[in-house]
Amino acid sequence: xxxxxxxxxxxxxxxxxxxxxxxxxxxxxxxxxxxxxxxxxxxxxxxxxxxxxxxxxxxxxxxxxxxxxxxxxxxxxxxxxxxxxxxxxxxxxxxxxxxxxxxxxxxxxxxxxxxxxxxxxxxxxxxxxxxxxxxxxxxxxxxxxxxxxxxxxxxxxxxxxxxxxxxxxxxxxxxxxxxxxxxxxxxxxxxxxxxxxxxxxxxxxxxxxxxxxxxxxxxxxxxxxxxxx
Amino acid sequence: xxxxxxxxxxxxxxxxxxxxxxxxxxxxxxxxxxxxxxxxxxxxxxxxxxxxxxxxxxxxxxxxxxxxxxxxxxxxxxxxxxxxxxxxxxxxxxxxxxxxxxxxxxxxxxxxxxxxxxxxxxxxxxxxxxxxxxxxxxxxxxxxxxxxxxxxxxxxxxxxxxxxxxxxxxxxxxxxxxxxxxxxxxxxxxxxxxxxxxxxxxxxxxxxxxxxxxxxxxxxxxxxxxxxxxxxxxxxxxxxxxxxxxxxxxxxxxxxxxxxxxxxxxxxxxxxxxxxxxxxxxxxxxxxxxxxxxxxxxxxxxxxxxxxxxxxxxxxxxxxxxxxxxxxxxxxxxxxxxxxxxxxxxxxxxxxxxxxxxxxxxxxxxxxxxxxxxxxxxxxxxxxxxxxxxxxxxxxxxxxxxxxxxxxxxxxxxxxxxxxxxxxxxxxxxxxxxxxxxxxxxxxxxxxxxxxxxxxxxxxxxxxxxxxxxxxxxxxxxxxxxxxxxxxxxxxxxxxxxxxxxxxxxxxxxxxxxxxxxxxxxxxxxxxxxxxxxxxxxxxxxxxxxxxxxxxxxxxxxxxxxxxxxxxxxxxxxxxxxxxxxxxxxxxxxxxxxxxxxxxxxxxxxxxxxxxxxxxxxx
Numbered sequence: 001x002x003x004x005x006x007x008x009x010x011x012x013x014x015x016x017x018x019x020x021x022x023x024x025x026x027x028x029x030x031x032x033x034x035x036x037x038x039x040x041x042x043x044x045x046x047x048x049x050x051x052x053x054x055x056x057x058x059x060x061x062x063x064x065x066x067x068x069x070x071x072x073x074x075x076x077x078x079x080x081x082x083x084x085x086x087x088x089x090x091x092x093x094x095x096x097x098x099x100x101x102x103x104x105x106x107x108x109x110x111x112x113x114x115x116x117x118x119x120x121x122x123x124x125x126x127x128x129x130x131x132x133x134x135x136x137x138x139x140x141x142x143x144x145x146x147x148x149x150x151x152x153x154x155x156x157x158x159x160x161x162x163x164x165x166x167x168x169x170x171x172x173x174x175x176x177x178x179x180x181x182x183x184x185x186x187x188x189x190x191x192x193x194x195x196x197x198x199x200x201x202x203x204x205x206x207x208x209x210x211x212x213x214x215x216x217x218x219x220x221x222x223x224x225x226x227x228x229x
Numbered sequence: 230x231x232x233x234x235x236x237x238x239x240x241x242x243x244x245x246x247x248x249x250x251x252x253x254x255x256x257x258x259x260x261x262x263x264x265x266x267x268x269x270x271x272x273x274x275x276x277x278x279x280x281x282x283x284x285x286x287x288x289x290x291x292x293x294x295x296x297x298x299x300x301x302x303x304x305x306x307x308x309x310x311x312x313x314x315x316x317x318x319x320x321x322x323x324x325x326x327x328x329x330x331x332x333x334x335x336x337x338x339x340x341x342x343x344x345x346x347x348x349x350x351x352x353x354x355x356x357x358x359x360x361x362x363x364x365x366x367x368x369x370x371x372x373x374x375x376x377x378x379x380x381x382x383x384x385x386x387x388x389x390x391x392x393x394x395x396x397x398x399x400x401x402x403x404x405x406x407x408x409x410x411x412x413x414x415x416x417x418x419x420x421x422x423x424x425x426x427x428x429x430x431x432x433x434x435x436x437x438x439x440x441x442x443x444x445x446x447x448x449x450x451x452x453x454x455x456x457x458x459x460x461x462x463x464x465x466x467x468x469x470x471x472x473x474x475x476x477x478x479x480x481x482x483x484x485x486x487x488x489x490x491x492x493x494x495x496x497x498x499x500x501x502x503x504x505x506x507x508x509x510x511x512x513x514x515x516x517x518x519x520x521x522x523x524x525x526x527x528x529x530x531x532x533x534x535x536x537x538x539x540x541x542x543x544x545x546x547x548x549x550x551x552x553x554x555x556x557x558x559x560x561x562x563x564x565x566x567x568x569x570x571x572x573x574x575x576x577x578x579x580x581x582x583x584x585x586x587x588x589x590x591x592x593x594x595x596x597x598x599x600x601x602x603x604x605x606x607x608x609x610x611x612x613x614x615x616x617x618x619x620x621x622x623x624x625x626x627x628x629x630x631x632x633x634x635x636x637x638x639x640x641x642x643x644x645x646x647x648x649x650x651x652x653x654x655x656x657x658x659x660x661x662x663x664x665x666x667x668x669x670x671x672x673x674x675x676x677x678x679x680x681x682x683x684x685x686x687x688x689x690x691x692x693x694x695x696x697x698x699x700x701x702x703x704x705x706x707x708x709x710x711x712x713x714x715x716x717x718x719x720x721x722x723x724x725x726x727x728x729x730x731x732x733x734x735x736x737x738x739x740x741x742x743x744x745x746x747x748x749x750x751x752x753x754x755x756x757x758x759x760x761x762x763x764x765x766x767x768x769x770x771x772x773x774x775x776x777x778x779x780x781x782x783x784x785x786x787x788x789x790x791x792x793x794x795x796x797x798x799x800x801x802x803x804x805x806x807x808x809x810x811x812x813x814x815x816x817x818x819x820x821x822x823x824x825x826x827x828x829x830x831x832x833x834x835x836x837x838x839x840x841x842x843x844x845x846x847x848x
Contacts, residue, residue: 012587013584039680
């Protein structure tokens, strides 16, 4: 079986797919490598990292395989990045170093520039969704979205301030109300004995009675005042 | 003439896992008693966890007494692996870490650097020479039988010999097993046995196991002192022997399979365990897989920290064909071993920020053919695609347990999703269980694999044709078996497309077998649910439940839960797996066998689809 000839590792995470080939790869494994790589680049993934750090090639025909793979990956608007750092592999790929993107590891590529990676993601999802957006439009969209977000943030922030002010006012008014109630209670208690002796006339009661026009309301009023006492 | 003996005392490594502080307290009292008697000089080996416990419980005077005894040469502390592992089974980095960690602890507690190497399993391979020399050991204790093999004689081997390998040199001191057994068993003939070793003023080296139970330790030392006083034995430490006696000769080659690891006398190396016991081999390969992955993806302190996490999984109890908490025949030991490795694996996943799907197609088992190692954030499994598309490992990452950890007495590993097609006759549970155990009607074609990467996950599609002997001699099935891995969930699907590729119709029962190690460490009557209701299962007799759509097994000890959801209702056989060859516990439950099966009736060129989901979670 062809698949029994090669050691291969696939790691998919989000937009990244890392394929790792290892071992000594000669003409006997060529077809298996080609078949498996073709199979693995199908499907989702924007950045295909081909890790060859632990691979040793004994045939130049692998260069053609990787060139074909690069074309295939580019056709699906993804990018192929070769991962290795050994002098032997630099030597092996020397003819095509200007064609392939080569990095020592995945992090080195991630640090190599956000702009090109964003562009790549845009291209890839453009192809997958069928919506293609030029850079200018994309920038305009991003500016618009950013503008919306900032406006929204400002609105929320202003409303937050208003709410905080209102809250403070409510608290102040409640405190004031409690203070008045306490003062009224104090005044009532101080004039209570005088009222019993008939020295002071309770004008509030009179005025209240005067205002009450119906019996039910009047009885409720009496009930409440008794309860308070 | 007084016989001269050199006692090497050691605590069995299993003591590292129970009542360790009580063991250490009693051990210190015993050692102090022996030192106070001033009649015994001996060498002592304690593994790292035991030494740590000694450091924790020792009173200051005790430690200073031990330090003084070491200075005066009446006590020698031997070095070795921190977890006392069989070092030849592991890579050099980890071997060195084990030795260095143990040595560092001895330095911290007693201000000494050990010169003698001891390993309770007594395994030896020539590569050890270079390793031990690099770690500044001067001599190693080995089995006398290994030296007898190397020297080509059966008579007693006194003194010490020298070995060299790749330019490195080491002294090897044989421990007489015969004399050790005679003294341990109070054999009155011990003096006659010791005589050939003690000629010309030489000393015999005797290995004694300190009992692991705290209450037995102090009496052990009392008996030992009594033995020495009664028999007027002269005692020396092994370091004394090496310093005082001359070399008996040189050895060109030395190999020892070790002792007390469950290997027959014919075994030549400890690697025989990996060949004989697939459970040990699978754990070892899982360990090695984590080691290699970490070495490829981590560096510096992160790598060192990760290796530290792997060290406990090197303890010899995980590599022995033994029972009763001493070896892998015990379900609890298998669980402990898997737990250490999976805890490390989870740590590695965090360190490399892995959150997707990973497939590794490589010779995982180091046996000359490829396997597929698949994992996502919740589970990992080892798929043997060329051996029937079956799983040999199914790890639940959250509960840190290998669900396929059952023990089979026939020496085959436990399996997951091993397919069978059995004749279309009325099946009784006991008969069916026996057929599965005997692997009758097994469908184990060599599949070729395809990997299909999808937005929702990754499919591993296996395809093959399998000739059948079920109805007509020319029956043939074309099987597509697809493992569908989820990128986000804790489940995977298993889909079969079974087509009749012959001219005759095929009738039978198609099913797939899971030999789980679940419920082997303890169970209740409510641990198996079928369609949400507890199954009335007595854990002795196999039963068949017809028309089930859902089966759950919940293991409260290992906190693992396995659930199978069938798209088409299935009959399910649930049967206990017993370890029949276990002498101490002949009917010890080793796990639960689950076998969902469906009636299959295929006319020529007809197809049948079967699909179910496997959900793995923490209970």
